[in-house]
Amino acid sequence: xxxxxxxxxxxxxxxxxxxxxxxxxxxxxxxxxxxxxxxxxxxxxxxxxxxxxxxxxxxxxxxxxxxxxxxxxxxxxxxxxxxxxxxxxxxxxxxxxxxxxxxxxxxxxxxxxxxxxxxxxxxxxxxxxxxxxxxxxxxxxxxxxxxxxxxxxxxxxxxxxxxxxxxxxxxxxxxxx
Numbered sequence: 001x002x003x004x005x006x007x008x009x010x011x012x013x014x015x016x017x018x019x020x021x022x023x024x025x026x027x028x029x030x031x032x033x034x035x036x037x038x039x040x041x042x043x044x045x046x047x048x049x050x051x052x053x054x055x056x057x058x059x060x061x062x063x064x065x066x067x068x069x070x071x072x073x074x075x076x077x078x079x080x081x082x083x084x085x086x087x088x089x090x091x092x093x094x095x096x097x098x099x100x101x102x103x104x105x106x107x108x109x110x111x112x113x114x115x116x117x118x119x120x121x122x123x124x125x126x127x128x129x130x131x132x133x134x135x136x137x138x139x140x141x142x143x144x145x146x147x148x149x150x151x152x153x154x155x156x157x158x159x160x161x162x163x164x165x166x167x168x169x170x171x172x173x174x175x176x177x
Contacts, residue, residue, distance in 0.1 A: 086175065095114075106124070106126070109121065132145070141162070145157045
């Protein structure tokens, strides 16, 4: 009887070891998939950050273009080049964000406090494809945002993904200055 119990215990130990190995393998697969997804996102961002290469057309639609959507309503396709302003809350304070979007795929921005004090400023590269904007700031942060044009002078931006914690899903209205 001892041999049967010892054999059963050995089989259980072998089975547990196999399960642990399988779990480790699953963790490695998930880690590899996440690393591949991150590498692809970084590749897409790096493609737009190469100033030596010609940039694709930013927005082939002219500034006043609109087109019929499947629902029969007109969808505005604007031109993002110009000076823009929005407001957002950060740590309970209403900050003013102003930016200048340039046709060469670059932009500069300033964030000021309610008192008018400069909180931060920076620059970024950008590319717009089918009302999705891809941005990478000079300090390495990146954003993927959807653009919903309201008029030639106003659009709503929704952050779809970003390296900035807590900003994903945020929505802002940008107004031409």
